[in-house]
Amino acid sequence: MRKSKAKYGAMSLAALPLALAGIFTSAYAQETAPPAMTAEEKAAGKKIFFERCAGCHGVLRKGATGKNLEPSWTKKDKDGKETSGGTLKLGTQRLEKIIALGTEGGMVNYDDILTKEEINIMARYIQQTPDVPPEFSLKDMEDSWKLIVPTDQRPKKQMNKVNLKNIFAVTLRDSGELALIDGDTKQIWQILKTGYAVHISRLSASGRYVYTVGRDGLVTLIDMWFETPTTVATVKLGADARSVDTSKFKGFEDKYLIGGTYWPPQFAIMEGDTLKPLKIVGTRGMTVDGEYHPEPRVASIVASHIKPEWVVNVKETGMIMLVDYSDINNLKTTTINSAKFLHDGGWDASRRYFLVAANASNKVAAVDTKTGKLAALVNTKKIPHPGRGANFVHPKFGPVWATGHLGDDVVTLISTPSDSPKFAKYKQHNWKVVQELKVPGSGNLFVKTHPKSHHLWVDMPLNPERENAEVNLVFDIRDLSKPPVTINVAKDSGLPETKALRRAVHQEFNQDGSEVWISLWGGKTDQSAIVVYDDKTLKVKKVITDPKMVTPTGKFNVWNTQHDIY
Ligand code: DHE
Numbered sequence: 001m002r003k004s005k006a007k008y009g010a011m012s013l014a015a016l017p018l019a020l021a022g023i024f025t026s027a028y029a030q031e032t033a034p035p036a037m038t039a040e041e042k043a044a045g046k047k048i049f050f051e052r053c054a055g056c057h058g059v060l061r062k063g064a065t066g067k068n069l070e071p072s073w074t075k076k077d078k079d080g081k082e083t084s085g086g087t088l089k090l091g092t093q094r095l096e097k098i099i100a101l102g103t104e105g106g107m108v109n110y111d112d113i114l115t116k117e118e119i120n121i122m123a124r125y126i127q128q129t130p131d132v133p134p135e136f137s138l139k140d141m142e143d144s145w146k147l148i149v150p151t152d153q154r155p156k157k158q159m160n161k162v163n164l165k166n167i168f169a170v171t172l173r174d175s176g177e178l179a180l181i182d183g184d185t186k187q188i189w190q191i192l193k194t195g196y197a198v199h200i201s202r203l204s205a206s207g208r209y210v211y212t213v214g215r216d217g218l219v220t221l222i223d224m225w226f227e228t229p230t231t232v233a234t235v236k237l238g239a240d241a242r243s244v245d246t247s248k249f250k251g252f253e254d255k256y257l258i259g260g261t262y263w264p265p266q267f268a269i270m271e272g273d274t275l276k277p278l279k280i281v282g283t284r285g286m287t288v289d290g291e292y293h294p295e296p297r298v299a300s301i302v303a304s305h306i307k308p309e310w311v312v313n314v315k316e317t318g319m320i321m322l323v324d325y326s327d328i329n330n331l332k333t334t335t336i337n338s339a340k341f342l343h344d345g346g347w348d349a350s351r352r353y354f355l356v357a358a359n360a361s362n363k364v365a366a367v368d369t370k371t372g373k374l375a376a377l378v379n380t381k382k383i384p385h386p387g388r389g390a391n392f393v394h395p396k397f398g399p400v401w402a403t404g405h406l407g408d409d410v411v412t413l414i415s416t417p418s419d420s421p422k423f424a425k426y427k428q429h430n431w432k433v434v435q436e437l438k439v440p441g442s443g444n445l446f447v448k449t450h451p452k453s454h455h456l457w458v459d460m461p462l463n464p465e466r467e468n469a470e471v472n473l474v475f476d477i478r479d480l481s482k483p484p485v486t487i488n489v490a491k492d493s494g495l496p497e498t499k500a501l502r503r504a505v506h507q508e509f510n511q512d513g514s515e516v517w518i519s520l521w522g523g524k525t526d527q528s529a530i531v532v533y534d535d536k537t538l539k540v541k542k543v544i545t546d547p548k549m550v551t552p553t554g555k556f557n558v559w560n561t562q563h564d565i566y
Contacts, residue, residue, distance in 0.1 A: 032075065032076065034071060034075055034124070034127040034128045034129075035092055035124040035127055036124075037121070037124050037125065037128065041121050041124070041125070042125065042128070044118070044121055045121050045122055045124070045125025045126075045128075046125070046131055048114065048118060048121070048122055048125075049122070049125060049126070050239075050240065051196075051197075051215075052110070052113070052114075053066070053069075053122075053126075054240060054262070054263075055215075055242075055262070056107075057069045058262075058295050058297070058316070059130070059131075059132075059133060059239075059240065059262070059263045059295060060130050060132065060294060060295045061126065061130045062293070062294075062295060062316070064297070064315055064316055064341050064360060065106075065341065065343070065359055065360055065383070066107060067107075069126045070130065071126075071127050071128065071129060073089060073090065074089075074090050074091075074095060074126050074127045075089065075090075075091070075127040076089045076090070076091035091127075092120070092123045092124055092127070093123075095122075095123035095126065095127070096119050096120060096123040099114070099119050099122050099123060100119050106383065106406060106407050106442075106462075108462065110122075112500050133239050133263055133264075134239075135264050136217075136236070136237070136238040136239065136261070136263075136264050136266075137280070138268075138277055138279070138280050140236070141235060141236060141237065141268060141277035141280070142277050144234075144235055144236035145233070145234075145235045145275060145276060145277060146233060146234045146235070147232075147233050147274050147275070147276070148231060148232055148233055148234070149223070149230065149232040149233075150274070151273055151274060154223055154225065154226075154232060155223075155225040155226055157225065158208075158224075158225045159225055159226055159227045160224075160225075160226070160227050160228070162182055162189060162224075163182070163183070163184050163511075164207060164208070164224050164558055165207060165511050165558050165559040166182070166183035166184050166510055166511040166512075166557065166558065166559065167180055167181070167182060167183060167189065167224065167557075167558045168180070168181045168183050168508065168510075168517060168555050168556065168557050168558075169201035169210050169212070169555070169556045169558070169561075170519075170530065170549075170552050170554070170555045170556075171197075171198045171199070171200075171201070171212075171552065171553045171554040171555070172191070172198075172549060172550050172551060172552055173197050173198070173521070173550075173551040173552070173553045174197065174524040174550055174551040175524075175550035175551065176193065176194055176195065176196050176197065176198070176214065177191050177192060177193055177194055177198075177550070178191070178192050178194045178198055178201065178210075178212050178220070178222070179191045179548075179549060179552070180192070180210070180222075180224070180229050181530070181544065183510045183511065183515075183557065186532065186542045186544050188544075188546060188548070188549070189228070189229065190228050190229045191548055192220070192222060192229065192231055193220075193231070194212050194214055194218065194220045195212070195213065195214015195215065195216045195217065195218030195219070195220065196214045196215050196216040196218070197214060197215040197216075198212045198213065198214050198215075198220075198554075199212075199213055199214070199215060199241070199242045199243070199554070200212070200213060200242070200243060200244070200554060200556070201554070201556040201561070202244050202245050202246060202556070202561060203246065203556070203558055203561045203562040204246045204253070204254040204272060204273075204562075205246060205247065205248045205252075205253035205254055205562065206253055206254050207558055207559070207562045208223065208224055208225055208254070209221055209222065209223060209224070209246075209254065209272070209273070210222040210224065210229075210558075211244050211246065211257060212244075213237070213241050213242065213243065213244045213259060214241070215240060215241065215242070216236075216239070216240070216241075217236050217237040217238045217239055217240060217241040217259075217261055218234060218235075218236055218237075219234060219235050219236075219237060219241075219244060219257070219259055219270075219275060220233075220234050221233040221234070221257075221273075221274075221275050232274075233274055233275040234275065235270060235275040235277060237259040237260075237261050237268050238261035238262075238263055238264050238266065238268075239261070239263045239264070240261060240262040240263040241259060241260065241261045241262060241298075242260065242262060242298075242299065242300075243259065243260040243298060243299065243300055243301040244257060244258065244259045244260075244301065245257075245258055245301045245302055245303045245310060246258075246272055246303055247272060247303060247308065247310075247325055248303040248304070248305055249303075249304065249305065249306075249307060249308040249309070251308075252308050252325065252326075254272045254273055255271070255272050255273075256269055256270065256271065256272050256278075256325055256328075257269070257270045257271070257272050257275065258270075258301055258303075258310050258312070258323070258325075259301075260297075260298025260299070260301050260312060261297070261298055262297040262298070263295070263297070264282070265282065265283045265284055265294075265295050265296050265297050265298065265314075266280050266281060266282045266283055266298070267280070267281055267283065267298050267301070267312055267323075268280045268281075269281075269325065269328060278328055279328055279331070281323075281331065281333075283296045283297075283298055283312075283314045283317070283319075283321075284296060285317060285319075286317065287316060287317045287318060287319075287340055288317065288318040288319065288337045288338065288339060288340060289340070293316045293317055295316060296314045296315060296316040296317040296319070297314070297315045297316060298312060298313070298314060298315070299313045299314070299315045299342050299343050299344065299356075300313045300342070300343065300344045300345050300356060301313070302345070302346070302347065302354055302564075304351075304369050305351050305564070306351065306352065306369065306370065307324070307369065308324060308325050308326040309322050309323060309324050309325065309369065310322075310323045310325065311354045311356075311367060311369065313342035313343070313345065313356050314342060315340075315341055315342050315343065316340060316341065317340070318337065318338050318339045318340040318341070318342060318358060318361070318365075319335050319336065319337065319338070320335070320336040320338050320342065320354075320356065320365065320367050320374070321333050321334070321335050321336075322334040322335075322336065322367070322369065322372055334372045336367055336372070336373065336374050337374065338356070338358060338363075338365035338367070338374055338377060339358035339361040339363045339365055339377055340358060340360070340361050341358050341359050341360035341361050342356050342357070342358050342359075342365065343356070343357045343358075343359045343385070344356070344357055344385065344386055344387055344388070345357055345364075345386055345388065345389065346386060346387070346388030346389040346401070346564070346566055347388075347391075347564050348366075348391060348399070348401050348416040348417075349391040349399050349401075349416065349418070350416070350417075350418060350419065351564060352368065352369060352370050353366050353367065353368055353369070353375055353416060353417070354366070354367050354369060355386070355389060355401050355403075355414070355416075357383075357384040357385060357386055357403060358377075358384075359383050359384060359385060359406070360383065362379065362380055362381065362382055362383065362384070362407075363377055363378060363379055363380060363384075364377075364378045364380055364384055364386075364403060364412075364414060365377050365378075366378065366414075366416075366431060375417075375431065376430075376431035378414055378431055378432070378433060379433075380403070380405070380412045380433065381405050381407070381408035381410050381412060381436065382405055382406075382407030382408040382442075383405055383406040383407030383408065383442075384403045384404075384405055384406075384412065385403065385404055385405060385406040385444060385445055385446075386401075386402070386403035386404065386446075386447065387445065387446035387447065387448070387506070387566075388564070388566045389401050389402055389403050389447065389566065390402040390447045390448055390449040390456055390566055391416070391449070391566065392449050392456065392477045393423075393477075394413060394415075394434065394435070394477070394480070395477075395478060395479070395480070396434075397413070397415050397426055397429050397434040397435070398415060398418070398423045398425070398426030398429065399415065399416050399417075399418050399423055399426065400413040400414060400415055400416060400434060400435075401413075401414050401416050402414075402447050402449075402456060403447065404439075404444030404445065404446065404447045404458055404459075405442060405444055406442060406443065406444060406445065406462060407442050408442050409438065409439050409440065409441050409442050410436040410437060410438060410439060411436070411437040411439060411444070411447060411456070411458055411475075412433055412435075412436055413433065413434050413435045413436070413437070414431065414432070414433055414434070415429035415430050415431065415432055415434045416430065416431075417430045417431075435480065437456075437458075437475060437480060437484075439458060439460065439473055439484070440460070440463075440467075440468050440473075441460060441463040441464075441465065441468045442460075442462075442463060443460045443461065443462035443463030443464070443468065443469065444458060444459060444460050444462075444463075445459055445460075445461055445462060445505060445506070446458075446459050446505065446506045446507060447459075447507075448507040448508065448509065448516070448566060449477065449509075449566070450509040450513035450535070450560075450565065450566070451513065451565065452512065452513030452514070453509065453513055453535050454476060454477050454478050455474050455475065455476065455477065455516075455535055455538075456474070456475040456477050457472050457473070457474055457507040457516055457518075458472060458473040458474075458475065458484070459472050459503075459504055459505055459506065459507065459518070460473075460504075461503030461504060461505040461521065462503070466490075466501055469501045469502075469503050469504070470488060470489060470490035470491075470501060470502060470503065470504050470520075471486050471487060471488050471489060471490075471504055472486075472487045472489055472504055472507065472518055473485070473486055473487070474486075474487055474538060485538060487533065487538060489504035489518050489520050489531050490502050490504065490520055492531050492533075492540045492543070493520045493529040493531050493543050493545070494543055495520070495522075495527050495529060495545065498522060498523070498526050500522070500523050500526070502520050502521060502522040502523075502526065502528070503520075503521045504518055504519070504520055504521075504531075505518070505519050505521045505553055506518070506519055506553060506554050506555060508555040508556065508557050508560065509535070509557060509560055509565075510557055511557060511558075511559040511560065513535065514534065514535055514536070515532050515533065515534060515535060515541060516532070516533045516535050517530050517531075517532050517533075517555050517557075518530065518531050518532075518533070519552040519553055519554075519555060520552075521551055521552065521553050522551065523551075524550060524551055527545060527547070528545070528549055528550065528551055528552050529543050529544060529545035529549070529552075530543075530544040530545075530549070530552055530555065531543050531544075532544065
């Protein structure tokens with residue numbers, strides 16, 4: 001939701017009961033053929049659907065964060081009625097309106113991204129039976145694997161004088177590149193080609209290797225020990241991916257990489273320093289409600305520091321898998337029931353509990369990685385979206401973990417347990433929502449703090465109003481009764497105002513916790529920037545901008561990512 005939305009009144013998508021969101025097809029509905037499309041139009045629709053829609057609605061269009069888009073309700077009945085057997089039948093005109101203007105239910109408007117013709121193509125495309133993309137086997141992975149520089153031809157020590165711990169890996173979303181920016185000098189060190197619209201970067205336990213994963217499933221392994229950072233291997237995980245992490249437990253440093261895919265629904269384990277594919281594990285199966293799901297996508301993955309284990313969050317089934325990587329051939333997995341639509345999450349301050357948003361269920365699930373059990377399922381306001389969340393000590397409630405909300409105007413603080421005797425008095429609050437901090441609107445994506453900071457930074461990039469989307473709110477965690485300070489990132493960038501919104505998205509601290517870096521995410525042809533703030537004074541320290549910095553979004557500081565500091 002980037003700007004004003006159409007009001008659909010009684011027919012509002014947001015107002016629809018969930019049951020209307022798809023699954024049910026009336027036995028009495030008289031099916032009709034989908035609208036005609038040429039082969040070229042279908043190909044264009046397929047491409048746009050993958051690039052813009054599949055992330056929320058799923059490749060098979062069964063729905064997750066976004067609504068179900070199967071023809072049973074996108075297509076009108078023969079009699080042209082809009083409802084049949086309780087199911088809303090949308091048809092081309094209504095779909096065009098929804099795609100162009102978005103919905104109050106949280107779907108963004110596409111009228112500033114797609115042309116009228118493309119919107120019409122998409123309205124017709126989603127009335128066709130969904131295309132089922134091919135599977136992707138270990139053999140397919142092996143065929144895609146490129147070992148560009150074998151390990152014996154790589155440096156034996158760091159060949160540059162750069163402070164690697166303070167490098168920022170920055171996603172250049174629409175150019176299919178990653179910028180490595182020196183956090184000390186604020187200069188771009190190197191821009192490297194990656195997969196399409198890189199989603200996240202993660203670090204090897206040693207801090208030497210950067211791994212990125214593109215939405216097209218391409219993993220890129222970058223070695224920062226060369227004179228200039230060099231891509232040493234690439235591999236495809238599948239057709240559509242969002243997550244990777246490394247093996248961080250003592251004795252397994254830099255040994256393995258795990259990557260999760262949206263399509264096909266599976267995860268793969270690779271050698272950490274070469275990306276040689278080792279194993280694929282499918283995630284298809286039953287949901288927490290006991291129903292079979294053909295497309296349970298792998299959302300966030302995180303590596304434990306206390307065990308040789310990854311936490312793998314399977315979106316549609318609501319299953320959290322604890323994958324023990326100490327013996328890859330005899331893989332032991334603990335599968336924990338939580339809630340459907342698992343998405344992103346992070347560790348608590350002790351790094352024993354992993355908290356993950358079950359976003360469309362309006363819950364946060366907390367898994368205890370020490371016991372291998374679900375610790376809590378916490379009800380929250382609509383669509384929690386933590387990124388990795390933020391940990392700090394609340395003056396009244398002790399240690400808390402924070403999440404923002406895509407669908408509500410609050411930041412939720414959840415009390416987390418601690419073994420420290422000084423926090424024993426807060427035990428009664430554990431796993432309760434102890435406070436909801438009010439923000440001016442919904443559309444939050446990320447929150448961030450640092451152990452050395454007394455600020456909680458909150459963005460709202462998907463809010464429809466410019467005055468919200470282009471700013472960050474800064475709460476003082478020593479006194480949360482104070483209203484937040486509003487930081488106007490777009491104005492602070494000094495760049496001329498553009499017609500389309502430039503979203504202030506994703507905060508990342510530098511290594512010593514004194515600076516906060518925020519992306520100003522403009523259109524592909526707009527000048528974007530990263531605005532660097534002094535965390536103490538909240539004043540701008542530097543604006544990093546360059547024509548080569550196309551659509552910067554996520555930023556990953558080496559030290560903080562390596563050690564899960566947030
Ligand atoms: Fe993300 C994290 C999925 C859209 C920026 N995003 C994640 C994770 C998942 C995910 C599963 C957790 C990875 C992990 O920790 O292992 N994101 C999705 C989607 O499915 C969705 C909604 C739609 C899509 O088609 O991809 C989506 N995400 C976006 C964006 O549009 C963002 C704002 C800009 C961009 O670059 O694409 C975006 N997502 C991010 C970022 C993170 C992320 C920056 C990592 C946050 C962190 O601090 O770790």
